[in-house]
Amino acid sequence: MSLVSEMTDRALELGIPISVHLDVTYRCNERCVHCYLDHDDHGEMTFADIKNVLNQLADAGTFLLALSGGEVFMRRDFFQIVEYARQLLFSVKVKTNGVMIRDAEARRLAELAVENVQISIYSHRAEVHDAITKLPGSLKRSLQAIRLLKAHGVRVTIANVLMTSNLFDDSGVLQLAKDLGVSYTLDPMVTPKMDGDTSTLAVRAPFWALQKALHNRELSGSIGDSCETAPIAADAGEDIPCSAGHNSCYISPYGDVFPCVQFPLPSGNVRRERFLDIWNNSRQLKDVRTIRNKHLSTCGSCSHVSTCSRCPGLAYMEGDMRGPSTADCQQSFARTGVPSANMIKRGRVTNPPPRLVQITAASA
């Protein structure tokens, strides 16, 4: 086990919010077809508000800080936020589309010693990427940002999302990452919008594409680790299904606290209450922390319970945070070919497509 894993496990034991995702704005210069956010500004936190939050997070023990959006560089004071976060010795990751990063910005991010900059690239082909972001020239500018960041010694990760518009480009993006000498991560699942609007699901990748991606370890990394069901561990019932709300949480640009960016259960607001009061006393977070695998309706007895990527936030958006997340049922099915307990219960087993070439032994 790595020291970082030991640290997050220790934080879990101690109930410390070691990892926090803070969106500094929802405004964005791109309009990605799969995005889960409303990009209007409904009164985002000021720099003074954010400084106050960062002070409180440092006091609460937060070490890993992801600054994201929206597009973080839409805030003119973004570098002030990063500078302040680094003064407080957070390990800072920045998620951006990179479109507004020029040489000066790349140099400043290097000087501030951010841990990693994650840049979204959806295709190696401009016509595909730019059609997804709806910003002409965005691929060229994002790639230029990656080159500049690399030149200044900043670690970069390319983040791709599998969807209907780029089904055949995942290998091309992976090759691009290799050519640029940066890391690569693929999210195979488009999620509903934070307000519950499911219109984004229209661009969710079909089953066969999900299956293809999850069976290519180079593309999907650890997500596709378990392509077979694993025996259910004896103590699996006592495990927590996810660390969201246990040692990590999400804070929106409006100060709302949630267990995770994908788990829109309002748990408090840092403009009205102290962060630690929310973390320690929120009824919603306390409720999330009571959940063990054995409490999950349907999933608790599913053959995938030990290996499923079940997201309680997606389950919550489907109506019950203790219930199944059908998106994760599909992922488990795509990985293993074994339908989940929920799929069997609902009779919603989508058969994998037939093989193009079938060989059947002829009977004598």
Added chain:
Amino acid sequence: MPDKYIARSSAIAARMLGGEMMIMSAVDSTFFTLNETATLIWQAADGTTPLAKIIAEKVCSEYDIDLQTAAADVEHFVEELSKHGILIASDTPIPQKTASGAAR
């Protein structure tokens, strides 16, 4: 022995967790946890206090250990963290701008 000075690098992330100091180097992402004694030295590394004084005040006075033994241990600790860019060591005082604030 000439005076030696140590300062915390600005290219690190750090936080106290359960009584231990966690430090990550932004240079190579190596991750360290410091025990109580090492944390005292790291927190005292302000770039202006001579290392010998830090050892005498933070180690020898707190723990039952002689100066020579403590100095050998601390030298090894400083060398190890300097290799990863976490501490800056110099024979002269180190200007404050290269040193970071202490972690909470």
